[in-house]
Amino acid sequence: MKVLVVDDDRVLADLVVFTLRRVGFEAIVADDATSALLRWAEDKPDLIVLDVNLPGKPGLQDGFAICKRIRSESDIPIILLTVRDDEEDIVTGLEIGADDYVLKPFSPRQLVARIHAVLRRAGTAGPTQPAKMSVEGLEFNPKLREVHLKNGTMRSLTALESVLLEVLMLNRGQVLTFDDLISDVWGPGGGSPEMLRQLVRRLRSKIELDPGNPYYIHNLQGIGYAFLLNR
Amino acid sequence: MKVLVVDDDRVLADLVVFTLRRVGFEAIVADDATSALLRWAEDKPDLIVLDVNLPGKPGLQDGFAICKRIRSESDIPIILLTVRDDEEDIVTGLEIGADDYVLKPFSPRQLVARIHAVLRRAGTAGPTQPAKMSVEGLEFNPKLREVHLKNGTMRSLTALESVLLEVLMLNRGQVLTFDDLISDVWGPGGGSPEMLRQLVRRLRSKIELDPGNPYYIHNLQGIGYAFLLNR
DNA sequence: TAGAGCTGTGACAATCTTGTGACAATGAAA
DNA sequence: TTTCATTGTCACAAGATTGTCACAGCTCTA
Incomplete structure (x- = not known):
């Protein structure tokens, strides 16, 4: 997942990029309109974090202009960075097609959370899902989100x-x-580990014929889980 | 793969070194700026774990100073250890060239994971565990924490x-x-010796076909144990 | 041969990890 | 606005792992 960060504030851009990479995103930087559009065309990012205030001609080379330009050709998610209390900017940005905005100053964690939210709403295409997956009498259809068990129940x-x-x-x-x-x-x-434990329990209660003695999902204490270890 | 650990907290440094060696890294220690630079020059480590707070003159002999000094001559991966999740400190560290940071207190597992992440980004791979180890009909898989015995049991x-x-x-x-x-x-x-005795007993009960007459794990009275001594 | 020291053993205690039931929070749909 | 489904959170139970203890049996040395 590649994010293009457009901001002429070098320290801030570095911090954002560092934070994004730290949580697993690819991140690239542009510091003005020209290089932003070039990066967008060549690197094909999946989302753009775009500062409204950029060097260059206002109205022609600022964040809004870039947003407008990209929106004329793409639905790529765009998050605008804008200065606190500038509500007029916010309205303008949303009107020309931004998906969200984050007010400066902000913490990188806040931005990451907002990026996740936008990506979720955009329903980003991951790798092509297989139509069905069958293993040991368990048939799973990811698209329909249903499983058929060995005993015939769905x-x-x-x-x-x-x-x-x-x-x-x-x-x-x-x-x-x-x-x-x-x-x-x-x-x-x-x-969190607690959330994972609960999710494993809920999933086991649906797919295991005997959840107290699981056949599919095995725990390895202190390490993790495995599906159908060869045994 | 050699890691230089720079920290004046001896207990912590020992723990980190032990952990790194356990997962296959070479690890060496320095406890102040002078020996850190000396170790770096002489031992040529592949990565540096560097505490920000070190004894000596702030600004001249702390972790930031060491980082800055090394960065002027090398791209070696550097991970800073710091106690403050203060963005200012983080930005300072990144500005002078650190690749990542880990907040104290941390778990050794967390540090190892961070080291692997930094090495991946740097394009080098850390040591990997052998997939399996086989000796005299005993097959051991460290990842799954399971052994297959000569008689076929697991x-x-x-x-x-x-x-x-x-x-x-x-x-x-x-x-x-x-x-x-x-x-x-x-x-x-x-x-303790008592704990080791118990552990050897428990292990023997799992891997020896005849625990009363062990084939794999031999005791040498008053000295220690050996695995499959040639006799 | 006797005794001291070492190693192995069975069992129990302490601690940690995983599983569980239930309730709270949230968001979407009616 | 209300209801319902989903997910997050909490507290505790159950099970697994590790530490500890006491003693039996073995080995080595005087």
Whole structure:
């Protein structure tokens, strides 16, 4: 997941880029309109974080101009960075197509959270989902979010249960650490071991014929979980 | 893969070194600016873990000063250890060229993960665990913490049993003293002969076909244990 | 051969990890 | 606005792991 950060404030841009990379995003920087458009065209980012105030001609080379230009050709998610209390800017930005805005000053964590929210709303396309996945009498349809069990029953899964099951089935026979699973399900920087435990329990209650003696999802104490270890 | 750990907190440095060695890194220590620069020049480490607060003149002999000095001559990956999640400190560190930072207090596992992340970004890979270890009909998978015996059975090991078996198998044919084993398994200052005895017993009960007449783990009275001594 | 010291053992205590049931919070849909 | 589904959070139970203890049996030395 690649993010283009457009800001002429070097220190701030560095901090944002560092934070984004730290939680797993690719991040690239542009510091004016020209290089922003060039980066957008060549690096094909998945989201743009765009400062409103940029060097160059106001109205022609500021953040709004870039946003407008990109919107004429693309639906890419755009988050505007603007100065506190400038509500007129906010309205203008949303009108020309920005998806969200963040007020300066802000903390990088706040920005990361906002990026996640925008990406969720945009429903970003991940790798092509397989139509169905079948293993050991368990048939899972990610699109419909339902599983058919060995005994013929069908269970519907929630969104998070689906994500977890897909991650586990795609990596069956391997041990996935708690951190790996948490990152894969909730995204960089999200989730917690407690949340994962609960999700595993909920998923087990739907797919295991005997949840007290799980057949599919195995725990390795202190390490993580595995789906159908070879045994 | 050699890591230079720069920290005047001896206990912490020992713990970090122990942890790094446990997962396959070489680790060396310096406890002030002078020896840090000397170690860097002479031992040519591949990465530096650098505490921000060091004894000596602030601004001239602290972690930032060392980082700045090294950056003027090298791109070596540098991870700063700091107690303050203060953005100012973080920005300062990044500005002078640090690649990442870890907040104290931290768990050794967290630091190792951060080191791997920085090395990945730097394009170098840290040491990986051997997939499997096989000796005389005993097959051990450290990742899954399981052994397959000569008679086909599979046994799961606990975390400490795994560590002990790996140490023993990596040094097979050699005698390891009680102190060596205790230090390797529990780390500096931890463990005891009593605990080691119990652990050896538990491990033997899982891997020996005849625990009363052990084939793999031999005791040398008053000295230590060995794995598969040639007799 | 006897005794001291060492190693192995079974069992229990302490601690940690995982699983569980239930409730709170949130957001979407009716 | 209300209701419901989903997800997050909490407190505690259950199970696993590790530490500790006391003693039996073995080995080595005088």
